[in-house]
Amino acid sequence: MAEDIKTKLENYRTAPFDARFPNQNQTRNCWSNYVDFHRCQKSLEARGVDLAPCEWYRRVYKSLCPISWIQKWDDQRGEGTFAGKI
Template identity: 50%
Template sequence: MSDDQQIPFKIQTVQFDARFPNTNQSKNCGQNYSDYYKCTEARGEDFPLCQQFYRNFRSLCPDDWIERWDAAREEGRSPFVPPTTANH
């Protein structure tokens, strides 16, 4: 690809969600992450609503949160419950 060619890119923000009217979007981030995986289990990754959840959480959530949540899911744990330690 030459330097003068540009890849089309569309910047789009998450639409308003009445469940999360405040500026802090942390809960919205987590809810969209959770909804995406529930949706893909029920409908598959190509289902349009699942893709919307994906775009939303990728837009709202910090990358390190997503990485931690993905790691927890791979370990078979709930992403939103901290791991327990043996020495309490």
């Protein structure tokens, strides 16, 4: 499984189609992948496991989300005012 993830990451160009978000507006897709990345990271860090599987979510949200949104959400997480449940 780890090899499959590594292969996907090596061949990654941009966010692939996600059937959960079929419309042109990809705002929810951006948000979901941002939150999923931080949930994955938190979960795997607590278990002391390699964080490589979380890299997929990070790459997807980085390709979908405007940088200003990411910076704003990172600041909010740092301040403890982030609206998402991580």
